[in-house]
Amino acid sequence: MKTILLDSSAFIAGLEMGEGDVKSFTVPSIIVEIEKNPLLRLRIQVATDSGRLLIKTPERKYVHEIEEASKTLGESGFLSIPDKDLLALALQFKEEGRDPIIFSDDFSIQNIAEYFSIKYFSASTRGIEKALKWVIYCPGCKKTFDKLDESWLCPICGTGLKRKPLKKSNIKSKLK
Secondary structure (H helix, E strand, C coil), X not given: CEEEEECHHHHHCCCCCCCCCEEEXXXXXXXXXXXXXXXXXXXXXXXXXXXXXXXXXXXXXXXXXXXXXXHHHCCHHHCCXXXXXXXXXXXXXXXXXXXXXXXXXXXXXXXXXXXXXXXXXXXXXXXXXCEEEEEEECCCCCCEECCCCCCCECCCCCCECEEEEEEEECCCCECC
């Protein structure tokens, strides 16, 4: 049985949920994110009522692992709570012995999935070409930072921080 996890972009792209030997999952925070769209809300309701889509909350320890990895890779300011929850559920499934596949067009989600060797598929874009480790830097005083707080301001001079790729590596987990 295949385990797929759906980001909001997968719902927007109209991907079918849970057909055949596929078990489709998403997280409650993604449902909240997209429930304002009446058509998507109806599709999700029908899929959950028929058992083709399961909504599951990840364990907190996996959310913490995703948050730490996002800081390490310079992605922390680019992942929303739903993004972190979806990645955490994928990591939880992987550690439970499943082989999850994330359906998402979000490059930051794909970059974190690559870091954990979790398979991913881009629903309607080409997806990432390289896995990236970002460096956060201050264009004012030129100081670099490994991790970032949420303010995005340099603690030394107060200038707005930016990021640029520090390291690029080939990807292995992207499905075509």
